[in-house]
Amino acid sequence: MKADPKGVLTGAHFLDGDHACSEGALSAGCRFAAGYPITPSTEIVERIASRFPQVGGMFIQMEDEIASSIAIQGAVWGGAKAMTVTSGPGFSLMMEHIGFAAMLETPCVFVDVQRAGPSTGQPTLPGQADMMQARWGSHGDYEIIALCPNSPQECYDLTIRAFNLAEEYRVPVMIMMDECVGHMTEKVVIPSPEEIEITERRYTTAKLGEYRPYFTDGEMVPPIAKAGDGHRFHVTGLTHDERGYPVMSPEVQEKCVRRLVDKIRLNAERIISLEESETEGADVIVVSYGITSRVSVKAIEMARADGIKVGHLRLITAWPFPEKRIRELVGRTGAFIMPELNYGQMFFEMQRVIDGKAKSYLLPHGGGTVHKPEVIYRTIKEAALECRPQVEESAW
Amino acid sequence: MVNNNPVSDLLRTDRMPHIWCSGCGLGTTVNCFVRAAAGCGLPPDQITVVSGIGCTGRVAGYLKLDSFHTTHGRPIPFATGLKLANPRLKVVVYSGDGDLFAIGGNHFIHAARRNMDMTVICVNNFTYGMTGGQVTPTTPTGAIASTAPYGNTEDPFNLPYLADSAGAVYVARWTTFHVRQATKAMKEAIQKKGFSFVELVSPCPTLYGRRNRMGDGLDMMEGYKENSTIRNGADTRDVGMDISGKIVCGKFVDRERPSFLEQYNTRLAARLGPSYKNYEGVL
Ligand code: SF4
Numbered sequence: 015m016k017a018d019p020k021g022v023l024t025g026a027h028f029l030d031g032d033h034a035c036s037e038g039a040l041s042a043g044c045r046f047a048a049g050y051p052i053t054p055s056t057e058i059v060e061r062i063a064s065r066f067p068q069v070g071g072m073f074i075q076m077e078d079e080i081a082s083s084i085a086i087q088g089a090v091w092g093g094a095k096a097m098t099v100t101s102g103p104g105f106s107l108m109m110e111h112i113g114f115a116a117m118l119e120t121p122c123v124f125v126d127v128q129r130a131g132p133s134t135g136q137p138t139l140p141g142q143a144d145m146m147q148a149r150w151g152s153h154g155d156y157e158i159i160a161l162c163p164n165s166p167q168e169c170y171d172l173t174i175r176a177f178n179l180a181e182e183y184r185v186p187v188m189i190m191m192d193e194c195v196g197h198m199t200e201k202v203v204i205p206s207p208e209e210i211e212i213t214e215r216r217y218t219t220a221k222l223g224e225y226r227p228y229f230t231d232g233e234m235v236p237p238i239a240k241a242g243d244g245h246r247f248h249v250t251g252l253t254h255d256e257r258g259y260p261v262m263s264p265e266v267q268e269k270c271v272r273r274l275v276d277k278i279r280l281n282a283e284r285i286i287s288l289e290e291s292e293t294e295g296a297d298v299i300v301v302s303y304g305i306t307s308r309v310s311v312k313a314i315e316m317a318r319a320d321g322i323k324v325g326h327l328r329l330i331t332a333w334p335f336p337e338k339r340i341r342e343l344v345g346r347t348g349a350f351i352m353p354e355l356n357y358g359q360m361f362f363e364m365q366r367v368i369d370g371k372a373k374s375y376l377l378p379h380g381g382g383t384v385h386k387p388e389v390i391y392r393t394i395k396e397a398a399l400e401c402r403p404q405v406e407e408s409a410w
Numbered sequence: 411m412v413n414n415n416p417v418s419d420l421l422r423t424d425r426m427p428h429i430w431c432s433g434c435g436l437g438t439t440v441n442c443f444v445r446a447a448a449g450c451g452l453p454p455d456q457i458t459v460v461s462g463i464g465c466t467g468r469v470a471g472y473l474k475l476d477s478f479h480t481t482h483g484r485p486i487p488f489a490t491g492l493k494l495a496n497p498r499l500k501v502v503v504y505s506g507d508g509d510l511f512a513i514g515g516n517h518f519i520h521a522a523r524r525n526m527d528m529t530v531i532c533v534n535n536f537t538y539g540m541t542g543g544q545v546t547p548t549t550p551t552g553a554i555a556s557t558a559p560y561g562n563t564e565d566p567f568n569l570p571y572l573a574d575s576a577g578a579v580y581v582a583r584w585t586t587f588h589v590r591q592a593t594k595a596m597k598e599a600i601q602k603k604g605f606s607f608v609e610l611v612s613p614c615p616t617l618y619g620r621r622n623r624m625g626d627g628l629d630m631m632e633g634y635k636e637n638s639t640i641r642n643g644a645d646t647r648d649v650g651m652d653i654s655g656k657i658v659c660g661k662f663v664d665r666e667r668p669s670f671l672e673q674y675n676t677r678l679a680a681r682l683g684p685s686y687k688n689y690e691g692v693l
Contacts, residue, residue, distance in 0.1 A: 048487075072494050072689055074490070077520040078516065080487070084488045084491070085494075088493075092493070092692075093693050094692040114480070241458045242456060242496055245476070246477075250478075250479035259471070
């Protein structure tokens, strides 16, 4: 279905990533947001606080991030599309409710504008060190989806996509921004409502009294109900059967959790999006995401000017991780380089997939600023030389 | 037997028997609640119950209403989102003293401050039952708990006073001995606009009663009967409980204050002018 015109600010704008994310939420049909102020994400909720009352939405500033992260879930079960917004310290507080959303299969969106950590760290400066927390931060086993915009335009576009994916898979979707992307201002084009594709919530068509909240009818994702529709259903964070009732048997645990994992794993190829440039036939591939991808582009240009065959693979979806695509490239490509604003997070996931069949280089960085392109450039050269020792460096 | 119950329509009979101990007061509170819900004038489809974690947290799962068993301490913020998404729902939070006032205490005071339109029912049994009888923020000073083996060395919350000072518009306390009054209080609380609070003092004979030599469930009920006084309208500062077991019951607060949404709509309409349409939910 198409976007509700009420929320869509069609036209070309000059927006920072935070504000673009707010507009993405409005275009996606998000009409409930809860949040707690935290740098560098606060601008998102500030814009929402001003825009929502004009389009029939509700923003509430909660007493903390714990409350925000579950208030949105109450809103979803009441019929809203909802999100919360935070940065590292608040994201840490939200972890329990990411698991809760995964367990109840509550479609919702979490935005983390990453700053340098750990702890209070550097609130106004960038980091990319919440990537593993996004994937594994809540206890127990589950799958989530995480997207990594690298521009204000993408903050807008991917926020819409996040809401759509949340509905399609009934899963919490994380938008892993960073301080640079959140605060950089660029042109953002907001299309007309008819051009924006929105995934509607799939409500049950069961007769009253017959709805079973987790009966999937052979599909991976069950239809949902909302409070007040007369189904008088029960849902719980305890391991539950198809009726939503708690059951403490290993068999039900296996059935319940297996599907939470499989619905994402088996659909990974449909969920994953990547941006590639000259990856076919490359000797070296730089794999990057978020703000680091923009620094990488500069480094890659420098290396290409030297004649090095270097490709770029940008993770737009960080989770699920693009295992299949990287496996395809391993064997044709000698080396993979990953710069990230942490001491190795997505890198180790990539290394696991490469499985020793190509060289891998981590370019760690504590955050607070971004890599210098020269650092990435030098590593590209070094890696290329290792892969093609027969080619003289002077030939470049 | 269950079928003869006039309120069995509001119970998930397919989930009986429940997990609670014999002599536990929780079943009594549920019995009172379903009567209150059946008599409050709202269709059951419009009433939603949200529980946290613990023995009381299991209440949501036994009610044949839309019901949510959430995370420990967080039923109030969940209920806040639910209510704001669909204000036509009557949202009732039903949880225990540990859930609502230890881990969830911050949410309680803020929901009361906002006068968020919801009813909070706290079953206060002075202990964490599900985890084996630990001390809670309402355990009387000196009472024995598994994590206070030499007696609780802290002072407890006086819940009606806390609710009153945080801004609740309806505050009452009854025990499971006072089934008629408890039922009436829950009904009034459900019908009240704004943040209403009912404390139900309830026996946990298995853990709290046994450790504190209070006898079985019946003995504890007998204790409520003997030690309680009814003082409607009492100053909430004077209704704190201690190890003596004396309990002041009654309706302490019943006042008017614009609810969160009333105040929200009034103020936004004043600021935004005629272009502002009152917020009545997302749908
Ligand atoms: S442990 Fe206490 S509160 Fe829990 S069911 Fe038993 S008697 Fe009731």
